[in-house]
Amino acid sequence: MTDATDPGTIPAQPARHTSGSLLTASARTKRRNAAEARFKAYGIAAIAIAVLALCFLMSSIVRDGAGAFRQTYASIPVTVSAEVVDPKGNRDPAEMAKVISLSYGKLLDDSLKAWIAAENIRIEGLSDADTKSFFSGEAPARLRNMVLADPELVGQTVEMTALTSSRIDGMFKGRVTEETAALDSKTSVAQFRLAQAMKENGALVTKFNGDFITKPDASDNRAEAAGIGVAILGSFYMMLIVLILALPIGVAASIYLEEFAPKNRLTDVIEVNIANLAAVPSIVFGILGLAAFINFVGLPRSTPVVGGLVLTLMTLPTIIISTRAALKSVPPSIRDAALGVGASRMQTVFHHVLPLAMPGILTGTIIGLAQALGETAPLLLIGMVAFVTTFPAAPPEGFFDPASALPVQVYNWTQRADPAFSERASGAIIVLLIFLLCMNLLAIFLRRRFERRW
Amino acid sequence: MPVFWIVLIVLALAAAGYVLGQSRALTQVDGDARKLHSRPGYYGWNVAFSTALPALVLMVIWLFLQPAIIGNSVSSTISDDAIPEGQTRGIVLSEAAQIADKLSSAVSQGVLSRPEMMALRVDDADGMGRLKDAGLAVLTRPPVLGAAQQYLGMQRMGSIWLGILSLALAGTGFAWALMRTKPDFRARNVVERVMRGMLIACSSIAIATTLGIVLSLVFESIHFFRLYQWQHFFFGTEWTPSFGGGSKLGMLPLLWGTLYISVIALLFAVPIGLFAAIYMSEYASPRVRSVVKPAIEILAGIPTIVYGLFALVTVGPMIRDWIASPLGLGNSGSSVMTAGLVMGVMLVPFVSSLSDDIINAVPQSLRDGSLGLGSTRSETIRQVVLPAALPGIVGAVLLAASRAIGETMIVVLGAGAMAQISGNPFEAMTTITVKIVGQLTGDNDFASPETLVAFALGLTLFVLTLGLNIFALYIVRKYREQYE
Numbered sequence: 001m002t003d004a005t006d007p008g009t010i011p012a013q014p015a016r017h018t019s020g021s022l023l024t025a026s027a028r029t030k031r032r033n034a035a036e037a038r039f040k041a042y043g044i045a046a047i048a049i050a051v052l053a054l055c056f057l058m059s060s061i062v063r064d065g066a067g068a069f070r071q072t073y074a075s076i077p078v079t080v081s082a083e084v085v086d087p088k089g090n091r092d093p094a095e096m097a098k099v100i101s102l103s104y105g106k107l108l109d110d111s112l113k114a115w116i117a118a119e120n121i122r123i124e125g126l127s128d129a130d131t132k133s134f135f136s137g138e139a140p141a142r143l144r145n146m147v148l149a150d151p152e153l154v155g156q157t158v159e160m161t162a163l164t165s166s167r168i169d170g171m172f173k174g175r176v177t178e179e180t181a182a183l184d185s186k187t188s189v190a191q192f193r194l195a196q197a198m199k200e201n202g203a204l205v206t207k208f209n210g211d212f213i214t215k216p217d218a219s220d221n222r223a224e225a226a227g228i229g230v231a232i233l234g235s236f237y238m239m240l241i242v243l244i245l246a247l248p249i250g251v252a253a254s255i256y257l258e259e260f261a262p263k264n265r266l267t268d269v270i271e272v273n274i275a276n277l278a279a280v281p282s283i284v285f286g287i288l289g290l291a292a293f294i295n296f297v298g299l300p301r302s303t304p305v306v307g308g309l310v311l312t313l314m315t316l317p318t319i320i321i322s323t324r325a326a327l328k329s330v331p332p333s334i335r336d337a338a339l340g341v342g343a344s345r346m347q348t349v350f351h352h353v354l355p356l357a358m359p360g361i362l363t364g365t366i367i368g369l370a371q372a373l374g375e376t377a378p379l380l381l382i383g384m385v386a387f388v389t390t391f392p393a394a395p396p397e398g399f400f401d402p403a404s405a406l407p408v409q410v411y412n413w414t415q416r417a418d419p420a421f422s423e424r425a426s427g428a429i430i431v432l433l434i435f436l437l438c439m440n441l442l443a444i445f446l447r448r449r450f451e452r453r454w
Numbered sequence: 455m456p457v458f459w460i461v462l463i464v465l466a467l468a469a470a471g472y473v474l475g476q477s478r479a480l481t482q483v484d485g486d487a488r489k490l491h492s493r494p495g496y497y498g499w500n501v502a503f504s505t506a507l508p509a510l511v512l513m514v515i516w517l518f519l520q521p522a523i524i525g526n527s528v529s530s531t532i533s534d535d536a537i538p539e540g541q542t543r544g545i546v547l548s549e550a551a552q553i554a555d556k557l558s559s560a561v562s563q564g565v566l567s568r569p570e571m572m573a574l575r576v577d578d579a580d581g582m583g584r585l586k587d588a589g590l591a592v593l594t595r596p597p598v599l600g601a602a603q604q605y606l607g608m609q610r611m612g613s614i615w616l617g618i619l620s621l622a623l624a625g626t627g628f629a630w631a632l633m634r635t636k637p638d639f640r641a642r643n644v645v646e647r648v649m650r651g652m653l654i655a656c657s658s659i660a661i662a663t664t665l666g667i668v669l670s671l672v673f674e675s676i677h678f679f680r681l682y683q684w685q686h687f688f689f690g691t692e693w694t695p696s697f698g699g700g701s702k703l704g705m706l707p708l709l710w711g712t713l714y715i716s717v718i719a720l721l722f723a724v725p726i727g728l729f730a731a732i733y734m735s736e737y738a739s740p741r742v743r744s745v746v747k748p749a750i751e752i753l754a755g756i757p758t759i760v761y762g763l764f765a766l767v768t769v770g771p772m773i774r775d776w777i778a779s780p781l782g783l784g785n786s787g788s789s790v791m792t793a794g795l796v797m798g799v800m801l802v803p804f805v806s807s808l809s810d811d812i813i814n815a816v817p818q819s820l821r822d823g824s825l826g827l828g829s830t831r832s833e834t835i836r837q838v839v840l841p842a843a844l845p846g847i848v849g850a851v852l853l854a855a856s857r858a859i860g861e862t863m864i865v866v867l868g869a870g871a872m873a874q875i876s877g878n879p880f881e882a883m884t885t886i887t888v889k890i891v892g893q894l895t896g897d898n899d900f901a902s903p904e905t906l907v908a909f910a911l912g913l914t915l916f917v918l919t920l921g922l923n924i925f926a927l928y929i930v931r932k933y934r935e936q937y938e
Contacts, residue, residue: 032833035830035833036831036833038832039832040831042729043730043737045729046726046730046733047729047730047746050727050730050753050799050802050803050806051750054749054753056768057756057760057764057799061760064767064768248656249659252652252653252656253657255653256650256653256657257657260650260653261657270657270658270660270661273660273661274660275927276923277660277663279856279857279923280667280860280916280920281859281860281916283860283862283887283890284667284915284916285667287671287894287908288666288670290894291671291673291909292670296670297517297518298521313659316660316663317660320660346649346650373757374757374758374759374760376757376762376862377862377887377891380891381890381891383895385895407757407759407863410763411759411762411863411866414762414766425763426763426767429759432757432759433756436755436756436757
């Protein structure tokens with residue numbers, strides 16, 4: 001006490017700042033300020049790297065995948081020669097159905113040659129193989145379906161918009177150039193020039209490709225005809241199963257744990273279990289699905305029902321965690337009031353707490369569904385990679401039909417040789433991301449619109 | 455689908471039970487609900503539950519057990535000499551199941567009638583011809599066809615009995631509950647007890663799932679270790695599976711690839727995630743925060759297949775053309791570096807949001823004290839906030855590591871399939887998850903070690919990630935308690 005009032009007893013401090021001025025920064029202060037600025041810059045740099053990575057990822061996917069939504073078609077007059085499609089000449093649909101697609105390919109080939117001659121296009125070195133491989137393997141099949149559906153067409157000349165091969169399509173998307181065409185065994189320089197000439201003539205058009213969204217997958221050498229129709233339907237079925245199973249089970253489990261469970265051993269075990277299940281690698285769920293649902297129960301492989309069950313088990317922890325948070329945020333006064341007027345605990349929960357927690361529960365469910373929609377690894381193990389070209393039937397039978405799923409379709413296409421499949425994989429990703437975006441926007445909307453702060 | 459119809463009938467019965475139970479309770483008191491013990495709806499629910507629940511539970515159990523029981527009894531009728539050389543009982547059984555599928559679709563298309571189908575013989579030219587005309591040609595041997603027919607017969611018997619039993623059960627429950635409906639019957643207590651039971655059953659699904667995972671992994675792994683020595687699996691350095699036999703299934707190259715990729719991913723994700731979290735919680739204005747935080751969280755919402763495709767199509771070729779090839783370090787499009795970097799990007803939001811929570815949990819008084827003593831903000835963060843948050847951050851990093859080890863699609867598409875132990879990060883290597891996918895996709899023979907090894911790998915992966923998770927959660931919990 002007395003020391004403070006007696007300046008004489010305080011030993012003189014050695015002067016630390018020789019300049020001693022508060023107005024000019026010392027070397028040490030400068031160093032500390034520089035360190036401060038550096039530290040802040042690290043933070044900004046870290047955020048910049050993360051945001052740049054996001055932009056790079058998105059832009060590269062969009063750049064690669066945009067092409068999948070446009071497709072090149074050739075519109076030329078096709079003469080449906082009666083000798084080829086109806087050799088017996090009696091217009092009997094059963095007889096005509098025996099003519100295979102290959103013969104229709106010849107029709108297309110002849111029509112293209114006739115068209116080239118009529119339009120007076122001269123391409124040096126144009127061989128038979130070039131005109132033959134000009135159209136997609138899918139084009140004759142579509143022509144065949146057209147003729148079988150309408151036998152009147154036989155003998156007439158119809159204006160047809162035929163799907164061209166993936167190489168021709170690639171020429172108008174920058175994937176195939178004159179140089180690469182020369183090295184490619186599936187196309188040639190002559191074919192490249194023919195395509196360019198047809199484009200100038202207006203016979204080749206690159207237009208919006210609705211088939212990509214609605215048509216099923218196609219085989220390895222028909223990249224141009226492959227679509228994601230079956231995959232979208234399969235994913236939709238699985239989401240339906242997840243929603244039907246995971247929402248009620250998850251909500252019931254959360255209600256028990258949050259509102260009724262006594263503090264005992266069993267409750268602890270369940271809680272630890274849920275926390276751990278949320279962190280189990282997704283591929284382990286795939287192994288579970290394979291061993292339990294396919295090998296033990298004997299459910300059919302590559303079907304939406306198995307995929308849906310596996311994804312349900314994966315999504316449950318997410319839904320339980322968010323539902324419990326939503327139940328917790330309902331203030332105890334609501335429960336007290338209900339109990340006070342004589343409601344039972346069950347009535348309190350189901351009549352008062354649950355309706356108030358519903359927006360939070362739905363938000364969590366949608367986010368869980370979005371996660372499940374993008375999940376790939378477990379589906380690979382339960383056989384969803386199978387090549388499926390037929391649409392599954394309507395539910396409930398359709399749940400037991402083979403189907404694909406959007407993310408698995410993407411994986412499937414990355415494993416194929418033709419570069420056109422890589423473009424389609426990115427296109428499928430764009431569709432997947434749009435679905436995810438919509439689901440997340442819906443979740444944000446629900447949260448903003450209905451969430452109550454107490 | 456007869457089961458679907460049985461379910462519908464049971465549910466319709468339950469709905470009728472609800473209406474009847476309610477009205478029966480009301481008529482007994484001449485419409486004066488005050489004389490009832492519970493509100494009328496509870497009497498209705500009581501009848502509905504007694505009708506539907508036992509029948510539905512029976513159906514679920516039946517459907518789970520029926521395939522295994524039928525498979526066993528069909529299997530016991532196939533004598534050993536009916537199994538050709540070089541085939542297993544499993545192959546014969548799956549052949550029989552395929553034929554059974556064809557036969558049942560022949561019946562449903564009207565190609566054969568049911569008795570004709572059951573009496574079909576291999577040398578029956580007419581029946582076989584009709585099958586062939588319908589595009590369902592069956593080429594098989596008598597014992598397999600017999601097994602298929604027995605299979606179909608038992609399946610039919612099974613579904614008939616299931617229908618009879620579950621409808622009988624539903625009817626009994628319905629009648630019993632209606633009889634019990636009296637004014638002094640404590641319907642609400644009964645209904646609430648049943649509901650509580652259902653809630654408990656739903657929460658036990660979490661335990662059932664874990665149990666299912668552990669059981670399926672352990673049983674098939676035991677199977678595997680009977681065929682392949684465990685020392686060679688855990689300590690073998692060579693991975694050369696060949697379905698012809700004589701394959702070497704050493705796990706070490708896979709473990710090496712897994713850890714190498716995870717380390718690169720963490721080296722990328724931890725500094726960036728941590729600095730991003732520090733900046734957002736200590737420096738950023740609320741406006742910047744409201745833009746940047748969701749942007750980083752978008753990265754967490756992107757499915758891993760998207761990252762995988764990004765690695766395969768964009769990052770892999772870029773690293774090969776710009777770094778690996780010019781330096782002469784390799785010319786593989788898929789490499790440890792590719793998978794590691796892309797996985798790092800995926801982990802950034804994971805690390806940053808966990809660290810953000812932890813940094814925000816450090817009490818403001820600690821910061822105020824340090825700033826009051828004259829330290830700069832960065833000094834406060836480095837010397838006060840981070841040490842206080844350290845255990846939590848370590849927990850976050852461990853959780854991220856467990857994510858990295860279990861990640862599948864990025865490594866399947868980005869890391870390659872070469873099982874090797876090498877230090878060069880620009881070479882293709884492979885991981886545990888890649889090989890699980892590799893061994894289990896396509897047609898599997900669940901008697902060969904090459905397929906079963908996937909379960910042993912899965913068990914290793916499960917134990918590894920579970921250990922990391924439990925340890926991390928323990929650290930995070932312990933730290934949280936300090937400030938609460």
